[in-house]
Amino acid sequence: MPEHFEVIIIGAGAAGLMCAATAAKRGKKVIVLDHANKMAKKVLMSGGGRCNFTNLSIEADNFISNNPHFCKSALKRYTQWDFIALVEKYHIDYYEKTQGQLFCRESSKLIRDLLSQECQSNGAQIRLKCEILSVETVLSSSQTDTFKAIETIKSESAKDLNLTAKNQIGSSNQNTTFKLTTSLGAFTCESLVIATGGLSIPTMGATDFGYQIAQQFGHQVLPTRAGLTPLTFKGRLLNAFKEMAGNALQVQVSCGQQTFNEAILFTHKGLSGPAILQISNYWQPGQAISINLLPHVDIATWITQLKESRPDIQLKTALASHFSQAVASFFASEVGFQGKLKQLTPQHIENIVQTLSDWTIYPEGVEGYRVAEVTLGGVDTQQISSKTFESALQSGLYFIGEVLDVTGHLGGYNFQWAWASGHAAGNYV
Ligand code: FAD
Known part of the structure; x- marks a missing residue:
C-alpha cells in the first residue's frame, strides 16, 4: 500500500522547507522528499557560509522574469520583515553587510536548523536519499463515477446532459x-509541490526534474541559462587579468540598460565579484559590458590638477x-600614454577620461552552472497562479522557488523568493 x-x-x-512548515502549521499531513x-545544501553553502537570507529592500525590480508582475503578490504577502521576525524568534544574530543584505553573523547552519525546527515542531516529515522514479495521476473514486456517468450519457446521446457531465469532470479534477x-x-497525495530548484551546482544535487514534471503536465519551460556567474575572457585581456588576479575594485558596471555599483574582482579566468555576478544575469553573448572604474571621481578635474601639481610623474x-x-600599469597601457603628466594634451586627457569612465570590454562567456548561484528561465509563470502557485493545467500541482521563471538579483533576493513562494503555496495546499 502506498503511504x-x-x-x-x-x-x-529553501522553498520546499518553508512550504512544508507553513502547510504543516495548518494541520496538513506533509512529507518532503x-x-x-x-537537506538545504544551498542554504548551507550560501553567502560564503553565512547565508544572505534576505534584503532590507525587496522590490519587483530586483527580480528577472518573462512575467515581471508575477512575483509581486507573494512578495507582498510574505515580506522580508516576516522572515526577519522568524530569524529573531530563533535568536539568530545577523547584520547588514552592504546595500541592505542581511547575513547570519555566525553560520548559515542556523538558517538550516530554523527550517528543520519549523518543519519538525509542526509535524512535517522529511525523507532524504529518496529518488523519485515517476509521478502520475490516479483517478479517485468520485472521478471514476463521473467517467462512468459520461459513458452512459454518451450512449444516450443526451447533448445537454453530456455538458453537465463534462463540467463535473472539471470539478472532480479538484480531487486528483x-x-x-x-x-x-x-506515496500518494492530493497536493504535489515541486520545489526542486534550478540547474546551478549539479554537484549539490541540482537536476532538471522540476522542468520534466512541468512538461509532463503540459507546462512550457522557458529557456534556462546560468545566472549570477563570473564572466570569462580570452587572449590579451585574460593574460592581463591573470596578472591582476586577486585585485578588487569598487566600480560601476553596465550592460544595456542595467547598471550595478559594486565590486569587481580580477581572477585567473576573467572577472568576478558582485558587480560582475549581477551583470551576468543581463549579459548576452556578443554584448559589451562597460565599466566606470572611478565612479566617484571627476577624472578630468583630478588629472588636470595633478598635471599642475606633479608634472613629472608618470x-x-x-x-x-x-x-x-599592477592595475595602475595595466590601465596606463589601456590609455596608451606612457609619458609624464606634463606631456598630456587635451586629447590625452579625453582618452584617460574615456578609458577610465567607460572601459568597454567583450566577455567570451560565463563560467556556467558549475559555479552559478542561480538559473535564469524555468517553468513559465503564465500558467501558474501568482496567489496560490497552483498549476492552471493540473489542479493539485504546485511549483515554487527557483524552478519557476523568477530569478533575483544578488543580495538575498533569491532566498526571499523561496520563502515567499513557499509560504504562499503552503497556505493553500
Ligand atoms: P534549492 O534550494 O536548490 O532546493 C532544491 C532541492 O531539490 C534540493 O535539496 C535538491 O537536492 C532537490 N532536488 C533536485 N532535484 C531533485 C530530484 N530529482 N529528486 C529529489 N530532489 C531533488 N540566494 C540568496 O538569496 N542569498 C545567498 O546568500 C545565496 N547564496 C548562494 C550561494 C551559492 C553558492 C548558490 C549556488 C546559490 C546561492 N543563492 C543565494 C541562491 C539560493 O541558494 C537559491 O536561489 C535557493 O536555494 C532556491 O531555493 P529552492 O528551494 O527553489 O531550490
Missing part, C-alpha cells in the same frame, strides 16, 4: 490524487593613487 499524505513536496531546499543526503513511485516505496604613478601598482 498517503495530504501534501508531498519534492525538494528539501529529496534525493540528496542532506498523485501517485509517486520512489526508491523508498510508493600616468601609472598617478593611477596608483586609486589602484594597486
Whole structure:
C-alpha cells in the first residue's frame, strides 16, 4: 500500500522547507522528499557560509522574469520583515553587510536548523536519499463515477446532459490524487509541490526534474541559462587579468540598460565579484559590458590638477593613487600614454577620461552552472497562479522557488523568493 499524505513536496531546499512548515502549521499531513543526503545544501553553502537570507529592500525590480508582475503578490504577502521576525524568534544574530543584505553573523547552519525546527515542531516529515522514479495521476473514486456517468450519457446521446457531465469532470479534477513511485516505496497525495530548484551546482544535487514534471503536465519551460556567474575572457585581456588576479575594485558596471555599483574582482579566468555576478544575469553573448572604474571621481578635474601639481610623474604613478601598482600599469597601457603628466594634451586627457569612465570590454562567456548561484528561465509563470502557485493545467500541482521563471538579483533576493513562494503555496495546499 502506498503511504498517503495530504501534501508531498519534492525538494528539501529553501522553498520546499518553508512550504512544508507553513502547510504543516495548518494541520496538513506533509512529507518532503529529496534525493540528496542532506537537506538545504544551498542554504548551507550560501553567502560564503553565512547565508544572505534576505534584503532590507525587496522590490519587483530586483527580480528577472518573462512575467515581471508575477512575483509581486507573494512578495507582498510574505515580506522580508516576516522572515526577519522568524530569524529573531530563533535568536539568530545577523547584520547588514552592504546595500541592505542581511547575513547570519555566525553560520548559515542556523538558517538550516530554523527550517528543520519549523518543519519538525509542526509535524512535517522529511525523507532524504529518496529518488523519485515517476509521478502520475490516479483517478479517485468520485472521478471514476463521473467517467462512468459520461459513458452512459454518451450512449444516450443526451447533448445537454453530456455538458453537465463534462463540467463535473472539471470539478472532480479538484480531487486528483498523485501517485509517486520512489526508491523508498510508493506515496500518494492530493497536493504535489515541486520545489526542486534550478540547474546551478549539479554537484549539490541540482537536476532538471522540476522542468520534466512541468512538461509532463503540459507546462512550457522557458529557456534556462546560468545566472549570477563570473564572466570569462580570452587572449590579451585574460593574460592581463591573470596578472591582476586577486585585485578588487569598487566600480560601476553596465550592460544595456542595467547598471550595478559594486565590486569587481580580477581572477585567473576573467572577472568576478558582485558587480560582475549581477551583470551576468543581463549579459548576452556578443554584448559589451562597460565599466566606470572611478565612479566617484571627476577624472578630468583630478588629472588636470595633478598635471599642475606633479608634472613629472608618470600616468601609472598617478593611477596608483586609486589602484594597486599592477592595475595602475595595466590601465596606463589601456590609455596608451606612457609619458609624464606634463606631456598630456587635451586629447590625452579625453582618452584617460574615456578609458577610465567607460572601459568597454567583450566577455567570451560565463563560467556556467558549475559555479552559478542561480538559473535564469524555468517553468513559465503564465500558467501558474501568482496567489496560490497552483498549476492552471493540473489542479493539485504546485511549483515554487527557483524552478519557476523568477530569478533575483544578488543580495538575498533569491532566498526571499523561496520563502515567499513557499509560504504562499503552503497556505493553500
Ligand atoms: P534549492 O534550494 O536548490 O532546493 C532544491 C532541492 O531539490 C534540493 O535539496 C535538491 O537536492 C532537490 N532536488 C533536485 N532535484 C531533485 C530530484 N530529482 N529528486 C529529489 N530532489 C531533488 N540566494 C540568496 O538569496 N542569498 C545567498 O546568500 C545565496 N547564496 C548562494 C550561494 C551559492 C553558492 C548558490 C549556488 C546559490 C546561492 N543563492 C543565494 C541562491 C539560493 O541558494 C537559491 O536561489 C535557493 O536555494 C532556491 O531555493 P529552492 O528551494 O527553489 O531550490
